[in-house]
Amino acid sequence: MERILIDQLKNKIEQEVRIRGRVDTIRDQGKIVFLVIRDGSGKVQAVAWQGNGEELIKTVKSLTLESIVDITGEVKEANQVEQGFEIDIKDIRIDSLAQSPLPIVVEGEHNDNVTALDQRLDYRWIDLRSPRNQLMMSVSTLMTDKLREFCISNNFKEIQAPRIIRTASESGANVFEVKYFDKKAYLAQSPQFHKQMAMAAGLERVFNVGPVFRAEKSFTTRHLTEYTSFDVEIAYIDSYKELCVFEQEMIKSMLKAVKEEYGERIKELFKIEINIPNGDFEYITVEQAKAKLAKIGVSSKGDEDFSPEEERKLSEIIKEETGCEFLFVTDYPHVGRAFYHMKDPHNPKIALGFDLFWNGIEITTGAQREHRIDALRENAKERGMDLTSLEDYFEYFKYGCPPHGGFAIGTERLLMKMLNLESILEATYLPNTPNRLGKLITKIGK
């Protein structure tokens, strides 16, 4: 018999069915045992009676939580159950008996002793079974799909920039070094250079989704050493503001789709409502933002950038004033930005770029790029960068390269804010952090 998903059972009353899934709950009453079986679509109660056979009840009594079972039985109406029906077990096979007790508690409706995140991550494959995490993975899938779809429907081409590269792409940020046969290579901190190559290649509108690597020992709730960057680059722009509008529409369409598909479930499991901004996102210049912050007495980190506290407070102020959770911050001093950002021709101290904040956290940096090779060289020189290592990059601008700009979204941060998670680690399938890589193996080794 073919397996049927649990959420389809309601159409199969009084029919014989086969379900496969996990043991979610066991309530042993002696001569009658109630099981709750869970699969990817839902839960159902299954009943084993002693009258159905000694062997059957013996098997059921030997079950442990989270074991995998293959059950054949009849769907029967049952007023005693909330769902209105249950499965009368005729036959059961244990496909995989779970060892017990489990090393962590799987998060559920009635558990108040949820295991600490660190240990849950050690046993991530058990942790991910929880309804919350199952939903998180579904939302994550839809989120990326919709961002991608938005690009594709706007005539974009998708590229896969190499992850192993010869030259570190960003100044300052630390890179992971890898052995490439008898040479040194690096894991890409960003697809930036090769994304820009697409501009010189005449691709005009490209996006790139994939892992990027940051060798920074950051111990915060918003940093990973490996994360997924959703990168966009667009040619023939007149202003970086076009990028802002594009990103705004991209995010709004994604949020709309997520809300439609999972809004209710998200409200139920994550206690958060997805708000889709009615009009445009808000804009503020660094100078204006600093003035607002000074007014309420938040100490400034300096004129070039914001401290996390400033980011949080600024978002709060804007949300209070306008109701908008999204804020573009513009007019950053060029010295604090990447060398490939274009300078404002009217005020060379200012970069033609922006950051996007969502509820107190930076989810994007973007900018119009400097496509004029001499100006680009000058910018790199100003920062004391090694120009010879950048020569390959400069080549892209030698044989005709259109004006262009782009941005990158940290998708884990996006998901984290969308579901109101406390840590980015929760929003990541299997997070790598400065001291998490390979940690579980070490533990087992002991």
Place this chain on the structure above:
RNA sequence: GGAGUGGUAGCUCAAUUGGUUAGAGCAUCUCACUGUCACUGAGAAGGUUGCGGGUUCGAGUCCCGUCCAUUCCGCCA
């Protein structure tokens, strides 16, 4: 890299501030129970209090070292 907080049973926590045999809930095991649904009831097992040293008649508690975790900062998406 810097600062703070923490580490007690498989999990979540307690231990009256240094005092006798380190407790509870959940999970586990045994027994009972034919309508449970956070099943219930009776019982059992489960601990080198992260590790090493010190102070003290006495340390889970205080001190030093060390490891691990975590939060914030720096760095960034």
